Amino acid sequence: MKKYLAILGMLLCVLGLTACGTTEVDTTPLMTNEEAIQAADNAVNALFSYTSQGQVEAFIAANQENFPVLCDSFDEWASLDEEIGGYTSITNEEVTASDAESVTVRISVQGQERTATIDVVMTAENYESFTMAATYSFAEKMEKAALNTLIGMGTVFIILILISLIISCFAFIPKIQAALSKPKKADVKTEAVDNTISQIVEKEEMEDDTELVAVIAAAIAASEGTGTDGFVVRSIRKANKSKWQNA
Secondary structure: OHHHHHHHHHHHHHHHHHHHHOOOOOOOOOOOHHHHHHHHHHHHHHHHHHHHOOOHHHHHHHHOOOOHHHHHOHHHHHHHHHHOOOEEEEEEEEEEEEOOOEEEEEEEEEEOOOEEEEEEEEEOOOEEEEEEEEOOOHHHHHHHHHHHHHHHHHHHHHHHHHHHHHHHHHHHHHHHHHHHHOOOHHHHHHHHHHHHHHHHHHHHHHHHOHHHHHHHHHHHHHHHOOOHHHOOOOOOOOOOHHHHHHO
8 A cells, every 4th residue: 555655656746847847938039130130220320310410409308208228328329439430331230139038139330430339238118228339450459558558657657756756855854944943144143233232331331430439449448447459349230229228
């Protein structure tokens, strides 16, 4: 009995796996290649014609709600058109990806100076994205890389030179500080003149008080009982009267 139950269980498992494996996946393309290429061509032609006629603003105002991604691509198209030297024609269309959800068409366009590729991704509802890129030759790529390298290295060297100049200026800082702290010649001359004037005034005061000095010297000598040769009066200053009064 157990053997029959085991066999029945195995059969049920096999049937369950078979049922899971028969899930159908919709592989029907969203649109045919011809339809996809036609829709992509229409978008590129709209970008070119409305830009060349100067009617971009009018197109955006009328189609922003229905084709928002296409309207937002006019700025990118203007940059690409300038980069390739002016759009002339479409040279090739190719469907690069197609399934039930989206289709990608690569369009090659010719410009007066170089070519470019535009990848247009479309869904069942609308245009999903536009990717535009100019095609450069190997020589142009190398020239651009060399220019970028030169600009980068030049910027680094200029910054290093500026840093070295700033560091070299540090040696002048002590000299500048010393120059600022050094007294001016005018101040030195003024101080010397003041000293000279004070000496002259002091000398004149001594000469004017010669008689007074002699009298004071004689009085001191008389009070001490000595002669005037034992001391010399060098200066006379006025006494503080308040102290004498307090005494």
